[in-house]
Amino acid sequence: MNIIFIGAGNLATHLSQAFQRANHRVLQVYSRTEESASSLAALLDCPFTTRIEEILPDAEVYVFSVRDAVLQDLAERLYAHLRQVATAGNPRRGAGALFVHTAGSMPLDVLPMLRRGVFYPMQTFSKSRHVDFCQIPIFLESQTDMRLMELLARALSQQVYHLDGERRRYLHLSAVFACNFVNHMYDLSARILEPHDIPFHVMLPLIDETASKVHTLPPHEAQTGPAVRYDKNVMDHHLDLLADAPDMQQIYKLLSRSIHDKL
Amino acid sequence: MNIIFIGAGNLATHLSQAFQRANHRVLQVYSRTEESASSLAALLDCPFTTRIEEILPDAEVYVFSVRDAVLQDLAERLYAHLRQVATAGNPRRGAGALFVHTAGSMPLDVLPMLRRGVFYPMQTFSKSRHVDFCQIPIFLESQTDMRLMELLARALSQQVYHLDGERRRYLHLSAVFACNFVNHMYDLSARILEPHDIPFHVMLPLIDETASKVHTLPPHEAQTGPAVRYDKNVMDHHLDLLADAPDMQQIYKLLSRSIHDKL
Numbered sequence: 001m002n003i004i005f006i007g008a009g010n011l012a013t014h015l016s017q018a019f020q021r022a023n024h025r026v027l028q029v030y031s032r033t034e035e036s037a038s039s040l041a042a043l044l045d046c047p048f049t050t051r052i053e054e055i056l057p058d059a060e061v062y063v064f065s066v067r068d069a070v071l072q073d074l075a076e077r078l079y080a081h082l083r084q085v086a087t088a089g090n091p092r093r094g095a096g097a098l099f100v101h102t103a104g105s106m107p108l109d110v111l112p113m114l115r116r117g118v119f120y121p122m123q124t125f126s127k128s129r130h131v132d133f134c135q136i137p138i139f140l141e142s143q144t145d146m147r148l149m150e151l152l153a154r155a156l157s158q159q160v161y162h163l164d165g166e167r168r169r170y171l172h173l174s175a176v177f178a179c180n181f182v183n184h185m186y187d188l189s190a191r192i193l194e195p196h197d198i199p200f201h202v203m204l205p206l207i208d209e210t211a212s213k214v215h216t217l218p219p220h221e222a223q224t225g226p227a228v229r230y231d232k233n234v235m236d237h238h239l240d241l242l243a244d245a246p247d248m249q250q251i252y253k254l255l256s257r258s259i260h261d262k263l
Numbered sequence: 264m265n266i267i268f269i270g271a272g273n274l275a276t277h278l279s280q281a282f283q284r285a286n287h288r289v290l291q292v293y294s295r296t297e298e299s300a301s302s303l304a305a306l307l308d309c310p311f312t313t314r315i316e317e318i319l320p321d322a323e324v325y326v327f328s329v330r331d332a333v334l335q336d337l338a339e340r341l342y343a344h345l346r347q348v349a350t351a352g353n354p355r356r357g358a359g360a361l362f363v364h365t366a367g368s369m370p371l372d373v374l375p376m377l378r379r380g381v382f383y384p385m386q387t388f389s390k391s392r393h394v395d396f397c398q399i400p401i402f403l404e405s406q407t408d409m410r411l412m413e414l415l416a417r418a419l420s421q422q423v424y425h426l427d428g429e430r431r432r433y434l435h436l437s438a439v440f441a442c443n444f445v446n447h448m449y450d451l452s453a454r455i456l457e458p459h460d461i462p463f464h465v466m467l468p469l470i471d472e473t474a475s476k477v478h479t480l481p482p483h484e485a486q487t488g489p490a491v492r493y494d495k496n497v498m499d500h501h502l503d504l505l506a507d508a509p510d511m512q513q514i515y516k517l518l519s520r521s522i523h524d525k526l
Contacts, residue, residue: 105497124487135468167459173501178452178466179473180488181518182445187482189441196430203441205398210442211474219450224387225443234368238436255444
């Protein structure tokens with residue numbers, strides 16, 4: 001397939017390269033800033049643009065991988081532009097192409113076109129880090145093009161699911177807890193160690209085992225530590241150690257209480 | 264070495280077996296309840312008791328692996344008992360033995376004896392789950408027996424550190440964030456999915472990558488998601504989805520704010 005990427009952030013960077021490795025062709029990259037458009041285009045060895053009216057009408061798939069807040073506006077502007085340009089005779093390119101977005105939190109109908117889909121690879125992407133797409137679950141939604149989306153997804157991953165928009169919202173919320181909030185706990189852990197010259201890497205075996213455990217035990221059965229025992233001595237002592245960090249004290253109290261309440 | 268275990272919980276279960284595999288001899292297990300004493304003793308193929316006055320005076324090392332709240336009292340009662348019984352002539356057994364505790368949160372001097380140490384393997388232990396001790400960092404403190412403790416620790420793990428009690432308190436607090444609070448985030452994530460019939464295992468690639476990332480990136484650089492972008496639309500939408508769970512709503516707000524404040 002001939003694909004054009006709208007957006008050049010972390011997800012677009014990884015997904016576009018994964019499509020290229022799967023022998024799809026990325027025709028062009030659009031991004032609002034020349035810096036990010038040109039760096040992704042360099043990785044893909046393809047042209048780029050920062051102007052919507054220069055986006056080519058030749059793709060069979062346009063992938064929107066942009067901030068949620070700008071997604072709808074960008075899609076509407078691109079669709080208007082593509083309807084004005086000739087599509088070299090192929091009705092399934094340009095304005096007749098499939099448009100997909102990659103945002104777990106956004107509904108399908110934020111895209112104004114007829115042929116549309118959601119293609120949500122649920123993973124945390126950082127530009128500096130290689131990820132292996134074949135282990136990433138991809139969640140699909142489309143009323144018009146599920147077969148084509150399945151083909152695209154299965155070329156990248158062994159874990160492909162159909163999921164409607166309502167359930168995808170909860171999945172996305174769940175991912176904030178399992179990833180972003182988890183990572184923030186790692187960050188707070190590192191901040192506690194730093195003034196005491198304890199290197200963060202000593203935490204890695206514990207971090208890895210905590211993640212591994214929930215492969216075989218439901219999280220509430222895997223829980224250990226002072227809050228699940230409601231060991232008030234230890235918890236009061238920990239709160240004392242956090243006396244200079246009232247924000248972390250508040251987090252400690254709220255999460256300990258929550259662990260205990262959910263027993 | 265001849266070792267007696269005081270306590271038969273998760274940590275005692277794993278640590279005593281690891282010592283046995285390293286060709287140390289576990290002479291006896293004490294636990295308050297016959298059920299846990301006898302099950303660990305069965306695993307180790309050794310005698311057990313539920314009475315302090317029956318603890319044998321023949322060990323060179325007594326390992327206390329009990330709840331923090333009862334540690335000091337148990338240690339005092341065992342020391343008093345051992346001083347009353349004959350030790351078969353060896354001054355480094357019984358009341359003359361080395362006493363260690365395994366509690367990251369407790370100071371060394373909670374043990375009343377002369378020869379004492381802290382032997383803190385930092386890991387999350389569940390009885391049903393095998394753990395590989397050689398990857399577990401062990402933190403040691405002793406004024407009298409550091410060489411002996413090093414020998415014991417290095418027989419189990421490649422990661423052995425000396426750490427004084429003051430810094431160990433912060434390490435233990437940090438572990439609550441990196442393990443217990445992280446696991447609670449997994450639990451909340453699972454609770455969000457459950458009513459929507461989305462199986463928790465779809466989260467595992469995300470959970471694993473979130474843990475893997477901090478092997479190569481500092482956690483604050485690894486952060487992604489709506490809070491780090493402060494994407495208010497997405498966050499308000501997530502709070503709406505949590506309308507029936509005010510406790511989780513409060514956690515969501517507090518952690519999103521904290522992620523943003525720490526940027």
